[in-house]
Amino acid sequence: MSARAYEAVIGIEIHAQLLTNTKMFCGCALSFGDEPNVHTCPVCLAHPGALPVTNAEAVRLAIIAGHALGCEIPERSTFHRKNYFYPDLPKAYQISQFDEPICGPGRFRYLTEGGEKELGITRAHLEEDAAKLIHVGGDGRRAGAEQSIVDFNRGGTPLLEIVTEPELSDAADAAAFLRQLRLTLVQLGITDGNMEQGSMRADANISIRPAGSTGLGTKTELKNMNSFTFIERGIQAEIARQTAILEAGGTITQETLHYDPVTGEIHSLRSKEEAHDYRYFPEPDLVSVAPDRAWVEELRASLPESPVDRRRRWVADSGLSFEDAEVLAETRELGDYFERVAAVAPAKSAANWVRGELRAQLRERGQEPWESNVTPAALGEIIAMAEAREVSMPNAKAVLAELIANGGDPRAIVEAKGLGAISDEGELEALVDRLIADNPAQVQQLRDGKDKVIGFFVGQAMKATQGRADPGRVGELLRERVRE
């Protein structure tokens, strides 16, 4: 049986830390990188008698996320206790949600080079993060460590866990979905989406089945991958591993796995037999969440256009390439900037300039376009002048450099610095004639059909005019003269 005889069934679980000021169930500040255990209180240290109180801002962010995921927002949502003992879980239960999550089923649309796709969202629920265990001694891993110490600063951080339907069959699609989901949440201010710091983490549930069949094979769970590239590679590796097992006549074991991005290998973390019985039951310390319906609707109505919708619109209506749209949608600010440039200049040129020249010139200053001296209107003006051949491309870039350095009005800069293109045909003709007379050897090469040498003449022309000559017109005149 060949590998193509199997298809994969993939579902994703995403944990996103919410951008609240305080923890999920207490008033402690959220922070990254502070001294250990400074952001703690009786509640998040699970001292006797302490009680959780639901963070209203976390509820608001979860509902906004739900809207962005196309989810239903149920009238009532409740918290449950998920019970297990571990030193990073001070209450020995995690407050999570079970059968009444804050966000119900939804569908999320995302773009791939092959076209638009859609993935079912099963649910999204609120929960608290565990504290951070630090293993001391040995090689820093749990096994072999001399001791483990706990930093409770992270304990109680609000998390939104998003669970998708097992509808994906392709690792690249999984990565595309995750990239666009992340961007959507980041641009809404729901999470900072920092995967390296772990503020966004993804697990994949993977099984394979004979292509065309409808049953489900035994699934494995690939845990805590912290980059989209690793997710894609990890899923591919796991599909290959399962395929090899089935082809060899083996059976898949239900287990939790870890993908090692360095070696590309997959290791087992634990098998189903070791799985916990979490003994979920309703959290009696918290009242249910019953968000006001008018408010829920208000949050939905005030949702800005998502980066995915933006990209779709730019490709369909403005003729941008898939890649241009992808790059420009990366941050809300860049997208907004591009749109303002495109309002006064052709969209494709605007995309090229913003993505290309503008960002390249700003890079050395460590500036973003929207933070720079270059207003969208000014960039639009430069593009318009270049397109009308009122300035040559090199001089247009020089105007941009001047704007970045000192600000100002592009037309005034062109005037003041004499950067306007030579519009007098007679002046250009005289220049070309002089170049022909001065460079007989190159003229001969051109006559011999070596078109490359045109570049030499254009270079000379630009040099002679401080870039004011129109390179295209110089080439044209040269050909005319030499052919004559």
Next chain:
Amino acid sequence: MSAPTDLTATQQIAAVRAGEMTSAELVDAHLARCEDDRWNSYLALNADAARARAREIDAMADKPPLAGVPIAVKDALVTRDLVTTSGSRMLEGFRPLYTATCVARLEEAGAIVVGKTNMDEFAMGSSTENSAYGPTLNPWDTGRVPGGSSGGSASAVAARQAPWSLGSDTGGSIRQPAALCGIVGMKPTYGAVSRYGLIAFASSLDQVGPFARTVADAALLLSYIEGRDPMDSTCVGLREPVCVPTATDLSGVRIGVVEELMGEGTDDGVRAAVREALDRAEHLGATLVPVELPNSRHGLSTYYILAPAECSANLARFDGIRYGHSSADTDNLTEHYERTRAEGFGAEVKRRIMLGTFALASGYYDAYYGQAQRVRTRIAEDFDRAFESVDLIASPTSPSVAFPLASRTDDPMHMYLSDTCTIPISLAGLPSVSIPCGLDAGMPVGLQLSGPAFSENRLFDAAHALEAAIGFDTAPPALEAAA
């Protein structure tokens, strides 16, 4: 004038305000009785801080409302820097980082905590014999239990070691010891008083409430502890302020009598005392109506699934990692958890953790926890139906008077039956007060009056009118003899 410790809290406040007595005198008088603690009412005294605070209040021209009157607090309530154990070895020597909301409110109002009272470990028990620090003895007869789990808070008030105290009631832990010690004990509507700082036993049932020697004192105490708290989202406070009761009759009041609780299983002497109290109620103008609470007979089994289930999670935090008992020299994490908890918890606590863990286990959840939740709803519906035709419901508080020490410790079922009259009301989350209504063979009998949710004022009025008519003497004869 009688001894300061014989005065009610209301009288003590008035005496300080009138300049007849100082807070320091009151605190000293009570501390003297606390220090000679024959009943083992207290686990810790707050003598130095209490005396210092009394001097502070005595120096104030404008005295806080509670004027420096002493109070005893059940050891289930955390008090900053004052050792709080919840009656457990697990928390031996534990000094909390903060003070429970209800205690903080009382302190702010000028009450002075003289000490922390003994209790069944983590409030699990009906006799205070499950305390890791030895049983509390009943001031009426030191060969008998004071009830539980708030036995220390009840005995402290009965023995004049404090004019009033705070307890907590999960299935009867205020009302039953109040009945057994011949004082007033009140469990408010669930959600009336903040649970922030109450070491949880069963979160959906736990409520803090007052013990006192008069209904008026109990009402006054409740008025200071009830109310919303941003630290407890399940706490909504009462809908109207507590009024100190003044009613002298019961005209127009319809009292439902739970006949199921007046028959078999209730001692004859208890039944007789309760009947007599009900006769007095009729004389005061009340109408007695028999009511049926058909699902209440499932109360005990429902409670002994739900409460252990919640406690199995609530007590999981005692893992020896951050505070409390921590087993020494264990080799690995699992062993550390096992030994810490094996050493730190007593037998009854372990029994309930096991029961609760089982009731929540996958495959059993629906048959136990799920079913118990459904029955709990039915029980609450029975009360709703009953309150369509009556204003209050009356029954004995406990089927028997205080029982001899060690008489039920080997028979958990028999011990659990002590709470058979109080548990259904807890499951329904209703307010309920126990007042002493007579004696059976020289030991006090409690009458339990319960009302619809948030009917505290109605309850206090009725209890106050009956209290006057009954004229029970809350001074234990044994106490007089000993004095």
